[in-house]
Amino acid sequence: MAQGSEVFIILDKVSKSFNGNQVLKDISTTVRTGEVLGLIGKSGSGKSVLIHAMRGNEEYKPDSGRIIYRVNHCESCGWVDMPSPGAKCSQCGKGTKIVEIDFWGLKERDPLRVAMRARIAIMLQRTFALYGDLSVIENVFEAMKEKSDDKKVARAIKLLEMVNMTYRTMHIARDLSGGEKQRTVLARQLAREPLLFLADEPTGTLDPETADTVHKALIKAVEETGMTMVVTSHWPKAIELLSHRAIWLEDGKIKAEGAPCDIAKEFDVKVVRDKKMDVQVGQPVIRVDGAKKYFYSIVRGVVRAVDDVSFEVNEKEIFGLIGLSGAGKTTLSRMISGITPATHGDVLVRIGDDWVNMSDMGEEGRGRATQYIGIMHQENALYPFNTVLQNLTICLGMKLPQE
Ligand SMILES: Nc1ncnc2c1ncn2[C@@H]1O[C@H](COP(=O)(O)OP(=O)(O)O)[C@@H](O)[C@H]1O
Ligand SMILES: [Mg+2]
Known part of the structure; x- marks a missing residue:
């Protein structure tokens, strides 16, 4: 100060x-x-x-x-x-x-x-206030009051330098990472x-x-x-x-x-x-043993999204997966919930006394225990135009009378 x-x-x-x-x-x-x-x-x-x-x-x-x-x-x-x-x-x-x-x-x-x-400028947690189809520098232009093109470009570059975004000047905003989007929002707000x-x-x-x-x-x-x-x-x-x-x-x-x-x-x-809470944990319910998931991409070749991961999770346990963006957290979660089959190793979930192999595709191409697993995604999966009650009842497949 x-x-x-x-x-x-x-x-x-x-x-x-x-x-x-x-x-x-x-x-x-x-x-x-x-x-x-x-x-x-x-x-x-x-x-x-x-x-x-x-x-x-x-x-x-x-x-x-x-x-x-x-x-x-x-x-x-x-x-x-x-x-x-x-x-x-x-x-x-x-x-x-x-x-x-x-x-x-x-x-x-x-x-x-x-x-x-x-x-007064404002920056919020997740509403990345950007034009997704425009490039980073065009997004900054949109927030500027300068009229002449020369002045505009010079000032926009200065702002992008301030937020360390010059290496992404011509990138389309939609494809930026979360941190890059927030820094572009910051540059736009600073323009004002x-x-x-x-x-x-x-x-x-x-x-x-x-x-x-x-x-x-x-x-x-x-x-x-x-x-x-x-x-x-x-x-x-x-x-x-x-x-x-x-x-x-x-x-x-x-x-x-x-x-x-x-x-x-x-x-x-x-x-x-x-x-932190004290709870008595029970028997294992999830067993992941040498699990791998490789994707094949023309651009990136073999992508080892999950590479030889083993752990067990017990009943009543809260098990945390921590890692940087791209470390494989979401893929592993999808493997456990039976949405993405493992390429190698075992991903087992116990339902009662049965150990279900989540890579064996059941009905509709999903692991057989998927119906017993609740998933909450990073992005909110709510129906934005429905009420909270409607959101809950749609999930249960319940129909309410008109009123
Ligand atoms: N527009 C609103 N209408 C009614 N209640 C609100 C509104 N905005 C916030 N609240 C309530 O005000 C309280 C404080 O919320 P908030 O300021 O969002 O907390 P924080 O940002 O610290 O998480 C909460 O009980 C929240 O439900
Ligand atoms: Mg808040």
């Missing part, structure tokens, strides 16, 4: 309820220019609600309390900028005044509120020159190594642009790495506030490690 930074954001007793359930309770803090505030908390603790309230999303208007942005305002052109006493307007060169924008106290179309909102960057679990679904490339890009962007950031995570490591100061939210309240290393450690000890 730069020396001589000014107070930029004031949260003053922000509270919010949904259907009588209070999800934010008297949240108060201040954030200075160039500062990164980390919000850590369990799922459902209120992190996203606070982020959406700071962004000004209609549903998230606080019931009480205020969100104040303290900015330099140019009365002649309306531009808002970081608070800096006596600075000239960066757009028209006229004088500016520091004003306190009571974000939710103003009408939606109030010019000050509109000007402030335009300078935000004063405040809200990052809601920006690396929540990425593996640690990929997440690290996004964390590095975020740190670099904050350092190079001087913008202020509020970042949320349920991952102590990310909060420790990214933020200058951290707040631990629990049930919508500030449970602790302080140095990121202290808060992250406390959260890790009290919440992350506390989750």
Whole structure:
């Protein structure tokens, strides 16, 4: 954080309820220019609600309390900028005044509120806000206000350098990895020159190594642009790495506030490690012995997706498979559930007293025990246009009456 930074954001007793359930309770803090505030908390603790309230999303208007942005305002052109006493307007060169924008106290179309909102950028966990059919650089162009082509290209390249994406400039966005997509989203958001960057679990679904490339890009962007950031995570490591100061939210309240290393450690000890349960495990139910799955691809030749893996899983056991993207986790899961037969070795699942070989294709080309196995995929397999109840009943093959 730069020396001589000014107070930029004031949260003053922000509270919010949904259907009588209070999800934010008297949240108060201040954030200075160039500062990164980390919000850590369990799922459902209120992190996203606070982020959406700071962004000004209609549903998230606080019931009480205020969100104040303290900015330099140019009365002649309306531009808002970081608070800096006596600075000239960066757009028209006229004088500016520091004003306190009571974000939710103003009408939606109030010019000050509109000007402030335009300078807040947001990045979310999994809605990769990209044009899938366009290249990386075209995606950045779409977010830029520059008119001349020369200026556009020069600036887009600069932004791609900032997020370490120049090696993918002409790549089609759809084919990028998760980390590359998030870095492209970051470049697009930076093109809008935000004063405040809200990052809601920006690396929540990425593996640690990929997440690290996004964390590095975020740190670099904050350092190079001087913008202020509020970042949320349920991952102590990310909060420790990214933020200058951290707040631990629990049930919508500030449970602790302080140095990121202290808060992250406390959260890790009290919440992350506390989750272990003592259970009595039973007899083996899954036996994987020397299992291999090779694919043959014209481009890549023999792909050894799973190569000689052996383990046993017992009843009531929670067995974790960890590995980088492409390490074979999904293929192995598909082999156990009988969707993908093994090329070598044994993949056995016990149903009652029978050991079923999951590579022997049963009806409809699936292993015979597949019907007893539930699978939850990485991408949500829900019917988006149906209700939760309909989603549940479709799975059971149950039909409900019209009402
Ligand atoms: N739009 C909404 N309508 C009703 N309840 C909501 C809405 N958004 C969030 N909530 C509720 O607010 C609480 C906090 O949620 P959230 O901020 O998403 O938690 P976190 O981001 O920390 O996981 C949860 O109980 C959640 O169900
Ligand atoms: Mg959230």
